[in-house]
Amino acid sequence: MNNVFIHQNVDFTRFDFIDAPRIEHEIKIGFIGSFLKWHRVDLLLTIFEKLAATHLNIRLYLIGDGMEFTTIETLVQNSKVKDRIELTGFCDGEQLLAFKRELHIGVMPGSNWYGAPNKIFEYGAAGLAVLAPSTPTITDLFQDKTDLLLFNWDDVDDAYKKLKNLIEDANLITRLQVNLQSKIKSKYSSAATIEFYTGMIS
Numbered sequence: 674m675n676n677v678f679i680h681q682n683v684d685f686t687r688f689d690f691i692d693a694p695r696i697e698h699e700i701k702i703g704f705i706g707s708f709l710k711w712h713r714v715d716l717l718l719t720i721f722e723k724l725a726a727t728h729l730n731i732r733l734y735l736i737g738d739g740m741e742f743t744t745i746e747t748l749v750q751n752s753k754v755k756d757r758i759e760l761t762g763f764c765d766g767e768q769l770l771a772f773k774r775e776l777h778i779g780v781m782p783g784s785n786w787y788g789a790p791n792k793i794f795e796y797g798a799a800g801l802a803v804l805a806p807s808t809p810t811i812t813d814l815f816q817d818k819t820d821l822l823l824f825n826w827d828d829v830d831d832a833y834k835k836l837k838n839l840i841e842d843a844n845l846i847t848r849l850q851v852n853l854q855s856k857i858k859s860k861y862s863s864a865a866t867i868e869f870y871t872g873m874i875s
Contacts, residue, residue, distance in 0.1 A: 689770055690858065693800035693850040696777055700731050700840050703776040703801070705769070706792055708739035713783025713827070715741075718748055718758075720833040724840065725754040731840055736772055738763045773799040777846055778839060781805040782832065790814065793821065794861060797853035802846045804836055820853045 694701075702721065708714050714735060721733045735745065735758065742762075749760050764772060779796030783806060790811045796803045803821035805811050817823040822839055824832040839845060 688795065688798040688857075689773055690798050690854070691770075691774055691800045693802075693847070693854075694775060694777065696843050696846065698730060700778065700846075701734060701776045702731060702778045702780060702836075702840075703734040703736060703772065704780050704782065705736045705772070705795065706739075707737055708735075708741040708745055710741060711783050711785050711788075712739075712741075712781075714745050715748065716827075716829055716832060717780050717782040718745065718752070719829055720836055721758070722752055722754055723833055724837060725757055728837075728840060732757050732759070734759045734761065734772060734776060736761045736764050736769065773801075776801055777850075778802050778804065778836075780836070781811075783827065784808050784811065786810070786826075793853075794857055797821075797857045800850050800854050802839060802849035803853060804832070804839060806832075815853075815856075820856055821849055 704714055704717055706712060717733070717735075721731070725731055735749070746760060749755055749758050752758060761772070776799070779792070779799070779801035781790065781792045781796070781803065784790065786808050788808070788810060790805065790808075793803055793805055793811065793815065797820075805815075805821055805823060806826040807817070807823040808826055812823065815821050822835050822845075824835040
């Protein structure tokens with residue numbers, strides 16, 4: 674039986690192709706999206722707080738809202754490093770684009786095993802280095818240490834270790850930023866998607 678490949682469909686309205694900002698003093702880490710239980714924004718907060726205790730050059734941006742917003746808001750308010758966490762609420766349009774222009778790293782702290790990794794496409798288009806869980810729909814499309822950095826799903830210690838590796842290696846950040854954005858431009862752009870489906874029916 675032959676293998677069948679279906680081109681990944683994504684929301685191209687979320688693609689903002691941006692040149693990654695230079696790392697100067699702070700490394701800016703972000704989550705953009707819905708605050709849902711399976712997105713594990715709490716996991717990201719946990720590992721950020723641990724890293725912030727020893728790395729004074731990092732700042733976290735939590736951009737979005739959702740069912741878990743109030744829970745996350747309480748965790749941020751009670752955090753020892755709350756002065757280095759930006760909890761923005763819902764953002765879109767020019768306001769969201771402005772935040773994307775500041776970020777260096779995009780984190781996808783959690784995902785369903787079957788969920789389409791739309792957030793990775795959005796982060797990658799925006800020139801961010803990405804940390805994501807090793808769920809099947811992600812590992813099927815992206816290569817660890819080449820396109821992004823993967824951690825074991827729902828493993829706080831491994832997520833901490835991988836984000837630590839990333840923030841301590843500016844060259845790795847830059848390499849992942851370039852590789853992921855290049856892959857999305859060449860393989861998953863709207864033009865590439867149109868070409869794939871046009872080829873199927875022609």
